[in-house]
Amino acid sequence: MFRMKNKLDELVSRGEQIRIALVGAGKMGTGLVNQISRIKGMTTSIIVDEKIDKAYHALDSAGIKKEDIIKTNSIQQAELALSKNKFVITDDYTLSYRLDKIQGVVDATGNPPFGAQLAMESIEHYKHIIMLNVECDAVVGPIIYDYARKNNVVYTGTAGDEPGAIMELANFAVGAGFNLLAVGKGKNNPLDNYATEDDLREEAISKGLYPKMLTAFVDGTNTMLELTSVANALGFTPDVLGCHGVTADIKEIPSLFSLKEQGGILNNYRVVDFCFGIAPGVFAVVTHDTKEVHDLMDYLSMGKGPNYVLYRPYHLTSLETPITIYEAIVEHDPTIAPEKGQVSDTITVAKRDLKAGQYLEGIGGKDVFGKITSHIDQRNRKLLPIALITKKTKLKTDVKKDELITYDMVELEEEQIITKLRKKQDELGL
Incomplete structure (x- = not known):
């Protein structure tokens, strides 16, 4: 600096x-x-x-x-x-x-x-x-x-x-010669997918936040969006729909974020996830393919391997x-940018039973919350990215609580620039 x-x-x-x-x-x-x-x-x-x-x-x-x-x-x-x-x-x-x-x-x-x-x-x-x-x-x-x-x-x-802080850890890990396996963030707030601003208004005001903002934190949507930005910068995806979201202390992260055949929870590497118990920090799980490096990591009290965690215990927004x-x-260099394209997406899930003809409340509202999935899954199932919901997004059909909302269930506000940009982005395959 x-x-x-x-x-x-x-x-x-x-x-x-x-x-x-x-x-x-x-x-x-x-x-x-x-x-x-x-x-x-x-x-x-x-x-x-x-x-x-x-x-x-x-x-x-x-x-x-x-x-x-x-x-x-x-x-x-x-x-x-x-x-x-x-x-x-x-x-x-x-x-x-x-x-x-x-x-x-x-x-x-x-x-x-x-x-x-x-x-x-x-x-x-x-x-x-x-x-x-x-x-x-x-x-x-x-x-x-x-x-x-x-x-x-x-x-x-x-x-x-958190996305920028995660990217700094990832840059350090790759720059130092490690193999980057997984990245993630600590979840600051308790997770309640069905929280509404009515539930959280008093707490939000006491913290100087808009109620919808705090709702998006608590219902998990904000975490999903942040991990989507990280995924699109690194070319990573969630291991499962919505991530694992385990509870652990930092010493448990390397073993948990190992493949199932290694005793961990992962089906694949190159994933994004979140964890309770380490907030407000961010983490990167790394490994190496030489014995000398493993020996040195052990000597440096980084664990027995084969996976290790790099951890930053704060982020200052x-x-x-x-x-x-x-x-x-000055340097013309981004902190984090979606260089890999739309690799993952935060799609839309119903918080409650919804009726045809109603306008949807988007991020932080009482109607829906977000979950991260791969862009391939989003595209194949025509799932609606939650950030495309505007004040004039209308349901064309009834939707049950916990149902994934698809494009054909809604009328989007076609004249909004964000709608036009996403349509063009998908057409160009970005």
Whole structure:
């Protein structure tokens, strides 16, 4: 990280800095603003939120003076403000990518349809796009990534989120010469596939979260989406529908995540999974094919093998995002991107009995939850990726609780960019 600090110091010495736009001033976005405010050479020049008071609060909490915060939807006024090193708040998301001084856009909305639109428009305007929106990445990341490469900008997930933290472990393992067998994350919240925001509203408010966000954590959908993003970056799949989700301490991981014939739980290697008992950490299971390395791993107290676990006991969510911003804008290197295409998918399962004609509540709602499967399985059974559900997605047939929902059971909102992108992505085989 001293390379990052030195490069940023060089920018400051030339009177320059990295300028980013943040879209979404919730808990993660506000944390990011505060973190960036203490990094010389990097600034959150513009914050977009439909609730303008939240954008103001994000800057105010970071110690930005009131007179330095300009509220405007005018591109001319915004450009003038940035030229004077002021900060802009707005509810017009297009300002995030229309301003010449902005180099990168951070999506911290968690809204899949909007995220797809923001990403494509940002890339169209040659802005790097940093996604704190795994919900969008998991369903149309491959085609957005392809579009970004063609426009010579970086599309990336972020350090601090579990997918980025897992990818850092995977990069280390492969770079050091190990064979990567499995990767995963600790599950922070208890798992209740049928949880609703009514069940969790009081807890969510006490934690400063939207109830739907906490619901997506508890019902498992968020974990499935995160593992889908990891799978699409590594070319991995879940070993079984929805993963094993075992309970274990970290010392048990190497033996558990071995093949069944070795006494473990796995049918195959090159898989993603999650585990209770090691949260908030992430892990990678590795092995090697030489006796000398096994002997040295034993000497280093890494276990008897043949499998070993590499473990990171924390992830700092948006507080680590400045690293990704730097890597994307200065080094043109993504933290995590769906380079392998749509290898896995998070599909849709009914939380309760549903009736034909009703509009579906998507991620974090009372109607459905997500489970990860291979993209081949999703395609063969025509299963509906959960992140394609919008406010106008309507059921065409009755659905029973725990039934997997397929494309032919719903009317999708065909005019939504996320729907169009997924259709094109599937046609191109990305």
